[in-house]
Amino acid sequence: MQRTPTLPLPKAILWDMDGTLIDQTAAIIRAYGDVIESMGGGIPDPAVIRRSLGGPMASTMALFIDEADLDEASKRFRLRFPEIMFDGLIILAGGLELIERAHKAHISQVIFTNKHGDTARKVSKYAGFSKYIPICIGNTDTEWHKPQVKLTRYVLEQINASADGACMIGDSPTDIETAHNASLPCYCIATGAHSTAEMLEAGADAAFNSLFELKAAFGL
Known part of the structure; x- marks a missing residue:
């Protein structure tokens, strides 16, 4: 039986939103x-x-x-x-629980997305993420967008975190490119449009079928 990889507990998590935490x-x-x-x-x-x-x-x-x-x-x-935007919105299973566990473990967290910033913050509040992750950065909040490294560095600055020990959690090749451009590992979830095999082929450092599997890999 294939075992879930064991990942180092990150010092900071940069969360993608669509396809990672929600299905909109x-x-x-x-x-x-x-x-x-x-x-x-x-x-x-x-x-x-x-x-x-x-x-x-x-x-x-x-x-x-x-x-x-x-x-x-x-x-x-x-x-x-x-x-x-709230029609048919699905909050993906295990996401809020992992966010809460990471918060209790004093892991800095931020959501950053190519979704319009104001829209992303409304969704974050609606889904309950903002209770644990007050900072949510979206498209038009800055002059940059994923996968530009300047955006990722800016996002890290907003939570007073460095790239050392940080990771990105996403669901697409764009997230992988975003993370690697900033020298971050990217852990991917196959809850969006791409399979674990496709994301590993695209360079993901690890890929999981659910947020529950990722939570177990972190030991949270």
Whole structure:
């Protein structure tokens, strides 16, 4: 029987949000579809949208919308998504428990995401994460976005943490690239669009089928 890897207890955790702590895919895909269709882009393939999640919103839009119309599409998405963002929202099992255990173990934590900052903070409060992780940094909060190393360094500064002993927890190749650009290990969860095998192939330092498995690997 395959044993769960044992990981060193981190000094700081940088959490991704979508696909890692929550599944908001239904509302996200619906918002993209509504905007793209309204701008004459036809009905987008939900599977294509799902596979693109984790990167900047404009990158997903660019798969369906001409570059000249991207700014308008992004504005429409930011108006549409808040109207439906809690529809079908799933708080992924084991996430809040792991966050609470890490908090009790005095591990610094922060959420940072390519989701719009204000939206991300509303979701964090709704899901109960903000009780233990008061700092949540999203897209438009800074001039950077994942996987830029300047953003990761900025995020570490906000929780007075160094890269030494810190880790990132995510669910996508974007998260892996983000972590490795800043010399952090990335532990991935197969709760999003990618399997453990795909994430290990993309360079994840470890990959798990659930947040419960990751919690056990940390010994929390």
